[in-house]
Amino acid sequence: KAGVTQTPRYLIKTRGQQVTLSCSPISGHRSVSWYQQTPGQGLQFLFEYFSETQRNKGNFPGRFSGRQFSNSRSEMNVSTLELGDSALYLCASSLSTSSYNEQFFGPGTRLTVL
């Protein structure tokens, strides 16, 4: 069974631009979560989707948004990029409706904002 895939793997943008990252969960997984990883802040939760509904959102500005499609694939969008948005963005999928289940992570998208 294929793992969580994220595209693109690497991305370079300039301040003020917007970016869309994509995540395909493991087949059969309906929950998708997004995390931002930086050296200073560590791993921070962005949002979680299940069956196209956002169930929880982290403490990030409105420039960060996401959505989930009927096939469980998810995208996150960051508008008006700032230097501080440079990070590794990790997507994770989970089988169950419960938050207690193991999350399987993708390889991440490395975003660099110049």
Next chain:
Amino acid sequence: AQTVTQSQPEMSVQEAETVTLSCTYDTSESNYYLFWYKQPPSRQMILVIRQEAYKQQNATENRFSVNFQKAAKSFSLKISDSQLGDTAMYFCAFGGSNYKLTFGKGTLLTVNP
């Protein structure tokens, strides 16, 4: 809100020896899961071991085991017979009722030959 604290930013161990990574957490929930994830230099996060809070018995996965002390809110990871491939960042994570994982800052473990 939950918090997870890993007090050891870096640790090192000799190959074949045993090492213990510490983690404490704070929560008001009674039912939750705790996880240890490993992130090697390749950056892919991999689950090492998980523990259900309602289970008294400590989880074990081959060379990896935990010491779960619910009253003390402590969840340490013991790695036995350390191997070079164990070199990675290790994250302790809390999974509660709000559909997210809360991670500690991580412990960078280096296994020396």
